[in-house]
Structure formats: C-alpha cells, structure tokens
Amino acid sequence: MIRVVIADDQVLVRAGFHMILDGTDDMTVVGEAADGLQALTVVAGTGPDVVLMDVRMPGIDGIEATRRIRAAHAPDEPPHVIILTTFDLDEYVYAGLHAGAAGFLLKDTLDGDLLQAVRTVAGGHNVAAPTVTRRLVQHFVATGPRIVDTAPLGTLTARERDVLERIAEGLSNQEIADRLAISEGTVKTHVSRVLAKLGLRDRIHAVIYAHQSGVA
Template structure:
C-alpha cells in the first residue's frame, strides 16, 4: 500500500513465499524486489541469490525484523542492494526503493555497523590488498570514503571536487574492481584492509538509500 500509493512506483506483483517471488520476478521483470528475510518454502536469502543471479537486472532489498550479523552478511553476499529493518519509516522505505531502482545501493547505519562488527569479531578473511593497485590515488580515496558511508555530495566536499567528478571516480572504482554497486565497494574496502575494522562508518541524516521501481514506468522519454 505504501509503495503503490507513490505516483512513480508501480507494484507489479506480490508473493507469499520466496519461490513464488522468484517466479514473479521472472514473469514481471521488475526493477526492484522487496524481500522478507524469513519466508516459507524458500527464505529471502535464497530468493535474493536466485533473483540477482538471473539476467533480468532486478535488484533486491531485504526487509527484516532481525539485524543480526549473520543475516546482513549473508544477504549482502547473496547480492542484495539494500538492507532495511521493518521499523523503517515509510518515507525511508519509499526512498530506498527509488534509490535502488536508480542503480544505487543502501545500508542503514545500524546495518553498516553490524557489517563492520562481522569483520572485527569473526576475523573474516581479507582479500589481497594488491587488488587495489589498479586504482589511481584519487580512486583509492574515493573507495575509502565510500567505505565510510559518505554520499557523493559528501565525498565531493571532502575531496574538494564536483559531484560529477565523484560520479566518474565511483564508476571507475566499480568498473576496475568488478563491483556491482556501492555496497560491494564498502565490503571491498574492508576486505582489502583499506579501512580498519574498528573505523566506524559515517552516519548521515537518512536511515538508508534504496530503490525498487519498474524501469519501464520511470525511464525518461
């Protein structure tokens, strides 16, 4: 009801379990799937993995009452572009869908903290830091700030450049490292040791940034 009430969002299908959600995505080809972590038949993590592995380009936002490290870590590595708790405000939910539909990704600040704690407490294996050698010095700075949760506008202010320049740097970082979106960039920043596990993310004014709109409904003429 919240999403369908928005003039720029069309809810094309609903499903009562994860398996039917995967089938609905194949049938309707939406831009975004909003998935509950706990669903019968197939849980949201498996549904997310199946949806993001397909060629349709649908992006997944996970919605749950649970913000445990396990769910966050598994959802992100299953390909989720966002992770929201069910106590999220309706405006933030709508904003998240719009953000993810545009191709961006979003993590609520509390979820970002959980992700960092995952690396700290469990000693998650770090990838070879040499992976970042393909980046220029400015691109490494951009990845560092992405990992700390800064928006493009905040990165632009930090680096004293235009937002257009930041978008170029972000695009180069994603392309060179083979990353899908900003969330994968955050994970990469920690896995490669660019950011220390104890370095907290910046918490902005919004709870998250996500999106889930149909491309056909929002593509400019």
C-alpha cells in the same frame, strides 16, 4: 512508475509496505508473495523494478530466492532486491549481499527511508548509506569471508583511495564531491575506477572491502 514486488510471509507486513508504496506518485506494487518460491513466480510474471525480500520464509528462503533472481539477470538490470531483516537476523545480511542484493533495510525502517531506498535501487544504485547499513557491514567484515578476490590496495591512486574512504563512510557521490571539492562527475569516474581496480561489483562491496582492508 517504479514497479515493486513485496515478498514476506507475514500478511500485516506486506499490507503495511503495500500501503506505504502505493501512497506515492511514483511507485506501484505489482505483486506480493508469501514465500520464496512464490516470489520467483511473481517476479517472473510481473517484471518488477524492485523486490522487497524477507529473509525467513517457508520453503525457499529470501537468500536463495534473491540468488536465483539475480542469477537470471545482468548485474545492472532489474529487478533489484532489497533484503528485509531485523537485528535478530543479522547473520543473514552478509549472505544476502553475497547473493546479489542491492541492499538491506530493517523491517521497522522509517517510511521515508524505505521510499528513498526503493528509488535508489530502482535507479541502479545500492543502498549503502543508512547508518544501520554501515553498522551491520562493520559487524560482518570482522568475521565474514572475503566476498571477492581483490587486487592490491596499492593499485589505487591517492585520490581514488580518498574516494574509497568516503564510500566507506556511506557518503553519496554528491556528498563526496562536496567533501573533496571536486565535481560529481569526477567522483563517478573515480568510483568506477576503484571498483574496476579492486574487482568489486558495487558500492556495498566497496564498503566491505574498505573495512576488510583497514581503509575505514
């Protein structure tokens, strides 16, 4: 079972997400929080796999709560945080990614997309494929600071650059494999090398790098 904590200061939002998640066979909500400080306490007490984190909450906001949660765990260890946002909170998305969030969703996302996102990050991956993710990333790479010091793009082989371009399109490993006519295992190897050579933490940062460097 995928254990989930929901952090949002709106009771109806928490109730809605709770109902959707508990209606599945592979997920269970183990805790709820109405503000950032409470989220830290609930996460510490329940040990969830995934946290759905609202941005604007009383006291400690979702960005700071995310930063503290991720600082207490290794990059590949749970809990993984999904930032919840709306279009009028776009300015917080970049900060959320920088704080270590595994991805972000709009609060009015479709039920199926929410469930898929939770499963994706619970598996240790990042939510970078949805159209809204690409649109928001494209918006912020034009104005946001570089997230990390990256090695020159020229360190990539031609195939690795092809893979980076496909990552920037939001394609999954299997989709990249199909597009480039190579195996999924080979794609995983290329993705790992791209991240290592460019000093990037994960696929979301690879998307941002691709746009900042002009690859996408």
